Amino acid sequence: FGIAAPDAQTHGPGCLPGQSASEQQGRYADPYGRRFAGHWLVKPGREVNHTNVTKFLRLPFDTTVHYIAVHLHPYAESLELRDVTENKSLYLSKARAPEGRIGLDHVDYYSSDEGIALRTDHEYELVSVYNNTTAANVDSMAVMYMYALDKDFVKPELQ
Secondary structure, X not given: OOOOOOOOOOOOOOOOOOOOHHHHOOOEEOOOOOEEOOOEEEOOEEEXXXXXXXXXXXXXXXXXXXXXEEEEOXXXXXXXXXXXXXXXXXXXXXXXXXXXXXXXXXXXXXXXXXXXXXXXXXXXXXXXXXXXXXXXXXXXXXXXXEEEOOOOOXXXXXX
């Protein structure tokens, strides 16, 4: 697949060190029996992926998201949460690459008391954008960790 072990002086620590995207194929299974990898390959050039995540959210009720952390790999430009039902962006996290090195200097996060509304009767997708400026395939990943209000939560009494 054209992926070599990363040069530690050029590329910092990875989330799955020593394992390329091709070694991850079919490693994970979701509750619906679909198999997927923690990483995928991005060929040279720009790649935009739309992934419906409605079933992964498994929203038991309408709620609000109050914090979002995003994990991306080098050559990522952004990861966006979109409401497909309303055809609108809910949150766009942009990534910034370092000057003259491989990696990411910054990835936006979200934090708000008000929150972002999520509804059980809506469809949602993640849109990842990568721009592989090399001549070889690179591994990639796009994860959005969302911390939402749990309306069923009951604070336990301290003993």
